[in-house]
Amino acid sequence: MEKSNKFLLIIIFLIGIGIIFSIRLYFLQIVDSSNYYKAQAYGSNEITLNPPRGTILDRFGNLMVYNDALYDLMVVPDKTLETDKYTLSKFLNIDTINFDKRLKKAARYNSRQASIFYKNLPFEMLTSLQEIIHQFPAFYIESKIDRRYNIQGAAHLLGYLGEASEKIVVEQPYYKPGDILGISGMEKSYEFYLRGKKGRRVVLVDKFSRQQGSFAGGKFDSVPIPGQNIFSSVDIDLQRFGEQLLGNKIGSIVAIEPKTGEILSIVNSPNYDPNLLVGQERNKNFARLLIDPSKPLFNRALKAPYPPGSTFKLVQALIGLQEGIIEPSTTFPCAGGYRMGSLTVGCHAHASPLDLENSIKNSCNAYYCHVYRAILDNPKYGSVQVAYKKWTEYLLSFGIGVKTGIDLPEESKGIIKHNDYFVKVFGKNWRSANVVSMSIGQGEVGLTPLQMANVAAIIANKGWFITPHVVKSIGDSYFVPTEFKEKRYTMIDAKHFDTIISGMSMVTKPGGTAGRTGIEGIDICAKTGTAQNPHGKDHSIYIAFAPRENPQIAICVMVENGGFGATFAAPIANLMIEHYLVKDKKAPSTRLDLYNRMITTSLLENSVYNPK
């Protein structure tokens, strides 16, 4: 090779290098410019800024749930520098010996992972530390937000918080592992409003993970949006009163404002203190509640269907009226019960025959056996099966056998059996006599206390209801979801309600089934019920609304193993009504006799759930 050719070769080699480098640069800088975005990820740290969670207030603005922020100083022992000791101990008001001691303790636990160095930083210390903490790569401040509850009960209503599960993290990318969110109650159903929106701060970090200021001039930063405060429809005072009355019994109370569908209180007993499910003892307490045989975590008011007993007669009467089976003046005889061949449905002693109004006042079983059979054997439907289907449609319009749509998670739809069930049990051509026990709310029908309270609200409204809900308004704009403003009409015309209401009014007057539990000066319309319970003593049930004109409150009280409706459920309900309607009371009640009997009588000894 000629020597000058070799020089040319070298020049070509130089040009080749230039071309190769340029192509490489083209790929690095232009084509694969996603590297640039990766650069942001490598060179920056995204810090999530958690917004404060919204609080929950009662219908009058009393604080029920709020936040308490705690701040801990954390340390990664391996990353500490000798110089940290002298600077940082001054800020913490501790001497260097104490500093070493704390560090050693943290290192004993795990020298590579963060552990608490200083628990619950006082506020003044926190503010000064926040300004200088970035100079100490081994240290950082961790905030823990704990929920605090102003009420020892209402746990099922308010719910509790927990860590996001793996499933949630996968399904909802908003949540990252370790995030806290509502697991039950209002905390869950209003999670979206309560949580607010996370903010973030993207900071530049150098290779030592030291923060070097805002990334890209704060272009990617966002401010956290605080969660919205929620006004619950619950009256915290009434709630507490109900919990007091039901405290030593098992059962539930649901109170609704009929014209709005707003829940005034949901009481469950046994209950638990929601403060048990926050803080460090949370998991321990939760496990204890979970295995408690009295099932304190169980939300009876929404999830337990009970046979409604005689309270169901109101619904039967309304359907009978609408179907034209009976009129207010229709009478049926009762000679200690209803007999049909070998079948007998017993009744207690009362005058006979009774018209509709008095059948309610006296709670006559025979009357409703006649009514229900007539509904099912109505010739216009051709068969019992078709008539039964029509009957269930009426129930569905009452929100029975279907979820009411309340804004709390996990609601039971109650129990309504359909034709195929009876075909299985009684054969294809089953007869009205087979199901006659349902006429008085026994047998194959079940309602949750919420559904029973809603029946009371429907009667108070003469035929319609608004989906029961525990929210009054959301946020500063007092937003109310539209589904909680719409009237839902039953299949019963308004004109049929007057007779029923006057019958119910007689229940709490002398001679009525709950005549001894009435409240002076309040016209309470009610119906007692006693649900047979194969596992023990009958359940005591009572539904009511008051006052008769312009009703303010509709209520259902269910006391498990409480016996007759009038024994426990009626007094508790009437006391609740009084408590809600009479605002400036001096004593707990004008019926101190009832009040004292309720709070001193414990039914827990008889209970199958008796923890002892």
Added chain:
Amino acid sequence: MEEKLHIDWLTVGLYIIIVMFGAVNIYSANNTLEHHFLFDFKMEYGKQIIWMSASALIVFLVLLTDFKFFNYSAYGIYVVVILLLIVLLATGSFNKGAQAWFKIGAFKLQPSEFAKYATGLALAKFLGTYVIKFEGKRNMGICFAIIFFPMLLTLAQNDTGSALVFLSFILVLFREGLSGWWLILGFYLVLIFVLTILYPSLYIIIGLLLILTFIIFMYKKHKQLIVASILVVTLSVGFILSLDFVFTSILKPHQQQRILVTLNQDVEEYYANKTNGFSFFKVELPKKEDKMKSKRDYSYNVRQSKISIGAGQWIGNGFNNGTQTKAKLVPEQHTDFIFCTVGEEYGFIGSVLFIGLYLFFIGRIFYLAERQKNTFSRVFGYSTGSIILFHFFINIGMAMGLLPVIGIPLPFMSYGGSSLISFSLMLFTFLKLDANRVNELSRFS
């Protein structure tokens, strides 16, 4: 004696531009979010200005020196530097395991930087001596000895990068008569070596066989070529298999990893790829405790470097505005990875212009070397060009993730006194020789 200074001002101009641009980038790499300042002699770019002044002084002295001095004292300088390297090896400070410098006050003198200069002079002197050509076993042996002696001494100081730089003299020898086949063979072996380690050997063998089939098909009538090709491919396959065998079955996992790291490979990714494909030999996966600590260091540097450059996109972030640079994400950015700052702050357009300018500068040196009328100047010129080219090629290639991480500075740009001074000394020694080309002609004719 009236000597006109026929110095090549174009090269001097390029030199000044590159040195200034280097200082600007060191300033930017220094001026992080932590350090906001206008001027500070304690920072690297402040010191770099001191080195620049020192270099200017050296340049001035070189230009004052009689050009014959370099020829006469070439061997002397070579011997002195070799002695320095030996002394350093014997007594040098044992800091960091590598003993690469003398500490003189705040200044760390790195004799290996000057060894390249001395070797260039010695090689030029030997080949420049009347009647000696790069021919015959004895002369070739002496040439290689001149190169390999300081190279081995540098290697003994654990300064692999600087030692490898001595390979650039092969380009000088190539110019002076070394057969090009040696260069091609060297490239070929290195290529096969790297490919065998990086990819399943089956793929490479299939690839070679495909090329062979192609040659046989295309050149049916060139029997000699076909025979030679079959021979080369057969030898290559043997080389690949034995290499693969040695690598996977004889080398211990930590040795494998050391090689992988030098080849800029992510060790875990490598083993994942290697076990996915077909392999002739069982690959023993490294145990957890065998994982090399330095793996992260190298791959981290290169990854960060590529990201930095990528962040520049078309026009870059502008002077002093590289976010990656500011965040000090690239380790050694002011020394070995100074090109990241160029890439990030001046973008694709700036980087390509810079590379073009630098290559033009190197090409200019070769051009000047080629026009020398005496062998001494020509050999020394080629040495200068080759060494700068080698540094440039490796350094930029490394920063772009094209070449393994070999920590050698970018001449005239990277921070460091020894590097700047020795390269300035070398360049201006050559420019001085070039400037006297005319005088020389007049004297000899």
